[in-house]
Amino acid sequence: MQHGRWNSNLIHSLFDPHFEEKILAIPINSVQEKDTRFWSFDPKGKYSVRNGYRVEIxxxxxxxxxxxxxxxxxxxxxxxxxxxxxxxxxxxxxxxxxxxxxxxxxxxxxxxxxxxxxxxxxxxxxxxxxxxxxxxxxxxxxxxxxxxxxxxxxxxxxxxxxxxxxxxxxxxxxxxxxxxxxxxxxxxxxxxxxxxxxxxxxxxxxxxxxxxxxxxxxxxxSPSTKITSLAPHKWMAPPRGQLRMDLDVAYHVDSNLFAIGGAVREGWLLHLEKKGLNLHQLFMQS
Structure with missing residues (x-):
């Protein structure tokens, strides 16, 4: 502090810009009081070897x-x-x-x-x-x-x-x-x-x-919410004359990308990625 104001040059040299801004925003008390020593790691401000050791480690x-x-x-x-x-x-x-x-x-x-x-x-x-x-x-x-x-x-x-x-x-x-x-x-x-x-x-x-x-x-x-079992079900082939598609979706949190896969009985496999929106068709036999 200098002449009742923050020494901005000194603060700038000691702290990151983020903390510098917060320090300079702290209002300064207009009442000038004599400074006293206070050990900030003790509620009463008194230093002891015990808490000094704990601070050190x-x-x-x-x-x-x-x-x-x-x-x-x-x-x-x-x-x-x-x-x-x-x-x-x-x-x-x-x-x-x-x-x-x-x-x-x-x-x-x-x-x-x-x-x-x-x-x-x-x-x-x-x-x-x-x-x-x-x-x-x-x-x-x-x-x-x-x-x-x-x-x-x-x-x-x-x-x-x-x-x-x-x-x-x-x-x-x-x-x-x-x-x-x-x-x-x-x-x-x-x-x-x-x-x-x-x-x-x-x-x-x-x-x-x-x-x-x-x-x-x-x-x-929620009492009204019906809890659906997440246990895997046994796969069953669709009736004759009908198609069955099984879908799966995956989502990666950090990259914000998702993938969708689908398989049709006796048909083809779809794989879609959000990144590039690439669509691949792979033919396979059941």
Missing amino acids: GCYDTPSHSSEVHSSKWWKYMWNLSIPPKLRIFWWRVMHDIIPTAANLRVNHVPTEDFCSLCKGWNESTFHALFWCPVVKICWKKTKFWPLLKHVRHLGTLEVILWMKQELDRRDFELFVSRTWAVWNQRLKIVHGSSSGFDVNSLDGSAVMIREFQMASLSLL
Whole structure:
């Protein structure tokens, strides 16, 4: 601050344009008071070796955001998200910073390495493991969430989550939760040797899981809705003199492409892609 105004040149040199705009928009109190030292990671502003250590290893968030997270309004919003229960439990663990990252394991006196299990070069905090590990970033860069995530690399886990809630609508926030869960699950598979790398198709499947859960929930909540069994039916040939066509549709969320396939008894196979609108006819025998 300079002469009762923000030092815009200094702020411009220290922050990204997104945060620079928000800082300069903060009104300055006209009443000049003497500055006091305040440790922002303690509700009373007092420094201690314990919370200093937690900040150093990336396991502590600012009390302002902690108090917001512990409010009933936040948890009412969180528990009302239309996501499967296992995702709610996972998100609760993320919010309380108790997923088994290297940093959290060390806090609980579990012998482990200091560096990240995947990239081997960073402290494995919750934020690093879920969003900022160079290996994990690949899973985020092709999503709609990356333009927001790339601006929050200096924030803590709680701050990132609250920031995403503020910037995303409810549907996109649910997709963000499911994507985070999928990233963590695949990370565990790689660490424990059951997978050699991230499977992008599997990550995309988390969005499909959300949609299927929401459709099933709507069916259960509506008494007038008849729930149709999704069990496969035995294929039967059409009566003599009639044709039967079987159709299948697939949709890829990230690329926004769909494909339609149809098979006619004793006839031909259709395959249609939205991309290029290519129509292929393949003849086959029944």
